[in-house]
Amino acid sequence: MSRLRLLLNRLVTHLMDRMFGDWQADRVVPPTGQTVWLTVFAAATMAYLAVFAMALALATGRLAATWEADLAQAVTIRITAPDAQADAQVAAVLTLLGTTEGVETARALDADDQKALLAPWLGTDLPLDRLPLPRLVEVVQDGDLDVEGLRLRLVAEVPGAVLDDHGRWREPLVRAAGGLRTLGWSALALIAATLAAVVTLAAQSALSANAQIIRVLRLIGAQDAYVARAFTRRFTLRAAAGAAFGTVAGLVTIAFLPEAETAGGFLTGLGYRGVGWLMPVLIPFFAGLMAFFATRRAAFRALVRFE
Amino acid sequence: MAGAQAPERNGDHFVIELQGAGYSYDGTGLLSDLTTAFAPGSFQFLTGPSGAGKSTLLKLCYGELKPTKGAVLLDGRDSRQVGRDGLARLRRRIGVVHQDCQFVDHLTVRDNVALPLTVAGRDPAAEATNLDQLLGWVGLANRANATPPQLSGGERQRAALARAIIMDPDVIIADEPTGNIDWEMSQRLLALLAELNKLGKTILVATHDLALIRAAKPLVAARVLRLAGGTLTTAGAEL
Known part of the structure; x- marks a missing residue:
């Protein structure tokens, strides 16, 4: 048992050393205050922004999916007819829908329903009976509805009825939500690239400040990986720590944003839902990973340049 | 080079060979067509006027520079063909002492001396006895916890020598090791180098101090x- 523990301990130490550099290597390089704060501050700021960019991407993704699913599931039939014929045409449409495959439910909206629909734009004291409004039939489909076939049947059997599958305004909305989602992920990519650039600059600065030590290390037989690890360890840990702080700050800010249900607007729905709250946990890991590779690359380039 | 013959490989001993090696800085030739070999266990002094290229030649010998002409063979391997990691491994078999010593100033003398072990992946704690013996041998046992800036010139040179030999190298190269120290300390350092040579180490010392070379005559066949x-060229008896 103790041998197994020793083996595991060695394995973990080896992996940690390979990943972050060993403590001895780290000790050789004196800490430089300027690069510490630059890295930590940049990582915290970028992580804070990343929390919002990720929230935007996730929220717009949810929105696009909701619009796509909800609106695609429902179609509306609009009946424009003189008052005397309106009820008959609605009945004809309902009869037709009753024999149409793929229709789950069909319901004619009454005056109260229509009033509720128009209330956000025209107010609640609406004299609907004085307005020449078309009659509406709401159809919920089960996925097998042949929309084009239904449209043709309506033209033939109920000439005053027009089928609206919401495609005309649904597609631009879904496209817009998709665009916002792309914007969110692009912002995340830009944030990652910016963090990598800042860490690279900080690492280059630290490497230049320690050029003499690097020369000594090379002289006594240090391989490039050893020298690089002395720097990657501290930059990785600094970036991860800074990003953890920024992520927590970002999540607290998000948590205090007004709820969508309360304020009712789209942008107030910016946030995380369910397991989505776990995704920002990845930000410090990615920040550390980014810093690791940025520092390693800068170190290897500097080592070749110094000699 | 007149009179210099390439020695035969002696088992696992490390041989440095120059085969028509030359070096130019920005197209200006500094060294040209150097051919010699440093036999295992030999003691060599490299002398010449300032700016003659002694340090450059030493750098060619431990692979910090690569020849712009000809070849330098380190343990039989052309230094131009050896990759950076391979070169680092070769350097563990060559101890180098510089005039300015080149320490990591925030580490103690003990840690500086142990640094070659650390970079080679060995645990200095496991070799503490060797480390203590070595520091005692160079007379720095009571200065082990000092930092390099706290040492005198002679102490720095001895610490640099200790660092150069901690890995038990085959070759020790010293570039003007007595340049910054007094005569008494120079002789003490020379005695240490002579002792290492008796243990079979190849020693190559660059110096412009002819008195030091004369002082070495009773100690080693250099x-x-x-x-x-x-x-x-091989210097004659005039030295």
């Missing part, structure tokens, strides 16, 4: 090479 005008 070959003296003179570098001047970009070429290498």
